[in-house]
Amino acid sequence: MQTKIKRRKFGDTGLYVSEVALGAMNLRMLDTVEQAFEMVNYALDQGINLIDTARAYNGVNGEGVMVESEDIVSRVLASRTDIDEPIVIVTKGHGYTPETFDEDLDISLNKLRIRKTGKGLFIGSVEVKLVYFYHGIMRERWETMKSSGAIDQGKRRQAAGDLTYLGFSAHYGDGDVIKEAIDTGAFQVTELPYNLYNRVLSEDGEIDLFRYAAEHGMGIVNMKAFNGTANLATSRILGDMVSITYSDMLRFCLGNPYVSAIDAGARWPRELEQDINDSLLPPLTKEERAALAAEADKVSGLFSNICRECTHCMEKFQCPRGIYIPSVLGAYARVNIAEAVGRDTEPYRKAYAALEGPLADACVACGQCRPWCEYHLDIPALMTEAKEKLG
Ligand code: SF4
Numbered sequence: 001m002q003t004k005i006k007r008r009k010f011g012d013t014g015l016y017v018s019e020v021a022l023g024a025m026n027l028r029m030l031d032t033v034e035q036a037f038e039m040v041n042y043a044l045d046q047g048i049n050l051i052d053t054a055r056a057y058n059g060v061n062g063e064g065v066m067v068e069s070e071d072i073v074s075r076v077l078a079s080r081t082d083i084d085e086p087i088v089i090v091t092k093g094h095g096y097t098p099e100t101f102d103e104d105l106d107i108s109l110n111k112l113r114i115r116k117t118g119k120g121l122f123i124g125s126v127e128v129k130l131v132y133f134y135h136g137i138m139r140e141r142w143e144t145m146k147s148s149g150a151i152d153q154g155k156r157r158q159a160a161g162d163l164t165y166l167g168f169s170a171h172y173g174d175g176d177v178i179k180e181a182i183d184t185g186a187f188q189v190t191e192l193p194y195n196l197y198n199r200v201l202s203e204d205g206e207i208d209l210f211r212y213a214a215e216h217g218m219g220i221v222n223m224k225a226f227n228g229t230a231n232l233a234t235s236r237i238l239g240d241m242v243s244i245t246y247s248d249m250l251r252f253c254l255g256n257p258y259v260s261a262i263d264a265g266a267r268w269p270r271e272l273e274q275d276i277n278d279s280l281l282p283p284l285t286k287e288e289r290a291a292l293a294a295e296a297d298k299v300s301g302l303f304s305n306i307c308r309e310c311t312h313c314m315e316k317f318q319c320p321r322g323i324y325i326p327s328v329l330g331a332y333a334r335v336n337i338a339e340a341v342g343r344d345t346e347p348y349r350k351a352y353a354a355l356e357g358p359l360a361d362a363c364v365a366c367g368q369c370r371p372w373c374e375y376h377l378d379i380p381a382l383m384t385e386a387k388e389k390l391g
């Protein structure tokens with residue numbers, strides 16, 4: 001397919017992937033299923049050949065229809081007869097034991113309608129390279145994976161041709177686990193967060209894990225290039241404190257030489273189009289990168305210990321008190337940021353009070369949500385703070 005999107009080497013896989021990937025997490029957040037189809041088709045039309053989905057990316061859309069990201073991706077690919085290259089599909093499961101690994105992988109293979117043939121894996125007539133991730137590894141999950149034999153099970157399924165590459169995703173605060181995982185040599189691909197405001201897993205870390213993974217021949221998908229879902233709302237509060245744009249953020253990530261592809265989380269075709277156009281701009285110079293980093297560092301402290309509204313905690317977990325944690329803690333974060341930068345907090349307090357569903361005062365600090373925050377936030381403690389501050 002003729003495409004203007006630039007391609008990058010995908011580690012030692014022998015593949016080249018589009019610098020801008022399609023993040024399929026947001027397909028569940030649109031108004032209609034047709035919009036979800038349109039988004040995937042648009043990405044393919046632009047020459048995007050890496051789609052980042054997960055077993056857990058399910059949700060009820062604006063019309064009240066349950067949308068499963070893997071299902072949408074599969075339906076679109078099955079409908080296409082014009083794709084003349086393999087499409088890389090990254091999907092992820094929460095199976096950290098051999099049994100649950102098999103269970104989750106088999107559901108994904110089924111939802112994606114992947115056919116195993118003598119020539120490889122296919123969805124309809126489209127060849128796919130399936131990258132299967134252990135989703136969001138962190139210390140406890142990693143120990144379970146090692147002791148239960150889940151990694152060997154992943155390798156067995158890979159050797160059997162049920163998946164093409166094995167990988168893992170991880171988040172900030174899990175650097176030691178990420179390094180251990182890379183050191184096993186079991187994984188060919190990883191997905192890690194990195195952006196202008198938080199470079200701790202790359203150049204600002206004790207070890208540059210992006211470089212380390214690349215040196216181990218791994219393909220690297222960069223997530224959270226825009227600092228998570230909450231960035232738009234928080235940047236409105238930050239207003240004129242920084243002049244950093246989305247384009248700057250994307251180009252900053254593209255300037256990391258170890259990144260293979262960026263899942264920037266575009267929700268609509270127009271956003272994806274903007275990301276693609278930004279990716280075609282000249283690379284930032286070293287001086288421009290340094291200036292942007294210095295500007296971001298003026299406010300990056302405001303992003304510590306706040307909810308990013310990434311919604312990951314709700315993918316496999318429900319609060320027994322019915323609290324929708326991302327909305328409650330996201331609204332609370334905006335009150336705190338407004339306060340920290342000396343803005344009027346009243347609009348943000350009102351926005352918090354106007355949220356639907358139970359608020360922080362419903363939290364009984366049971367702690368059940370704690371293992372599910374990808375950012376290791378102490379959710380019960382934040383709920384207690386929010387209750388004390390906002391009632
Ligand atoms: S600690 Fe609070 S928010 Fe977390 S699960 Fe328990 S009641 Fe829900």
Ligand code: SF4
Nearest residue numbers: 307308310311313373
């Ligand atoms: S509590 Fe953690 S996992 Fe849940 S939305 Fe906020 S940052 Fe994401």
